[in-house]
Amino acid sequence: MTQHRCASPAQPGDTDARAPAIELLGLSKSFPGGRAPALDGIDLVVPRGGIFGILGPNGAGKTTLMSILGGLILPSAGSVRIAGHDVLTESRHIRHILGLVPQEPAIYPTLTARENLDFFGRMQGLSGAYLDSRVQACLELAEMTGEADQRVEQFSGGYKRRLNMVIGLMHEPEILILDEPTVAIDPHSRALIHHRLRELNAAGITILISTHYMEEAELLCSDVAIIDHGRLIVQGSVPELLARRRDEAIELQFFSEPDGALAQALQAIPGVRQVELAGCRMRISSDRPELAIAPIMQRVQADGPTLRSLVYGRASLEQVFLSLTGDRGELR
Template structure:
């Protein structure tokens, strides 16, 4: 469905994307993750045609997006991070407007709008103006506008940011439904649990490069299925240099993360080393306020590979 090959983008002397390559199969749900400033949004903007690549190739259904943008983009639906709706118009009026942008008209347009309103759960609010909607309801209409023409590839950029839990759950289940019906999804989010629930494969972008890609189980194997021991510490008693030196005497550098008020260590058998870990921390004069052990998950992989939380 999508092939991205050696994609690069420079803004003056800044190379924001440095040779990113990946594929997304037909009917797949693919998560694309990256910290702020990692190049993820720039990559998405090149795929959707908003930015022209400096070099590289993008193909949707084997059609060159750069050479034949109109032909390629008819297969594409885009849910932008920003709300792209007219506030003074109703939900139905907004959907009809965007439907006409996709060359829908007459009975075909009316039928598509009715179907989309049902999918996003807003049939009863169809005549209400967008300005009366909650943030979550606006995002649902935003999604509706992107699927009116039943695209084969849907790109969703942070579709649940800043909304209420009910709308968030509705959007997630809508994405799940669309994917189960055969629509190919590329999904970006700052919520790891969404990506773990929705996506079969995940790509992680950092410093403009795709540093890892695979299924969740394949990505977990990159950290050797290590669990994460998290010590929350009192910042006033923490001596970062002492903590670092002490831990380097016990663990390898790649298995240690020190962030703000947390000290994290990755280990295959956390219960065996927990006591020694706590004792070594106590010797540095650091006060520990809580201890957690987290089984291997996507967040653990992300932290291990990038050294940052997704929301950093």
């Protein structure tokens, strides 16, 4: 990606390379009539250069946070700085640095893809040959050069989301914020968006993404923060968080139902604490799973039905998430 900034001359102090991409300090937001604050004293630092995930169940406050970052609503307390600039008082500086991709495709359905890009480019202050080159580059990023002159209302959901994303890239921002960019989207478009986000990140753009797809966060993000009830529960790198909760259970799945005798035999193996049998699935809790796994497999191969799958030792971000958010953690 070319590295010249938008057409309007960069203003001194537009970007402070030493400042973190995003800094939230004691950020709170209460809505009139709301029983509890939507955001409650959030302190968060998003470093430059990574892909940062904001995770949280429904109603956790993700969208409120995104709206405050975009300057759409005012915080009740606390401060928000983007690249060292205050969101409230220095929004003019931030405009050039920040690209915002809202959750729902914010595009004009009766305009073509090209016209949408052209319009939003002009609204960012771009013009002339640079604007044209950015429109073309963004069409290529979204892989829709062939559909550039079709009206957006004829597009599938995936195409709309791709266009929605590249509109946020028209002015080549340093920091890109995406609110659930892959909701209700076909696998090809999702893979393309993931691919592009990694490319953009490799080119030096800091990315903040809110998502409720744990796999997406695991695949994409270097760091994540989990929020719930408007509070920041945990923040850290993905490997750190995964290390916090290693599941000690061994899960077996068979092609046919095993009998109770197999369960009893496995229970007798040293180190096995409990064996739960549910249809074709068996869950074995163990204090020392790394020692118990070999005798378990021997016994299963000798006496059990054909084994379909074995899961052991893999912690997922989803498990971390569920353990931290409790029963409310069911995902959308």
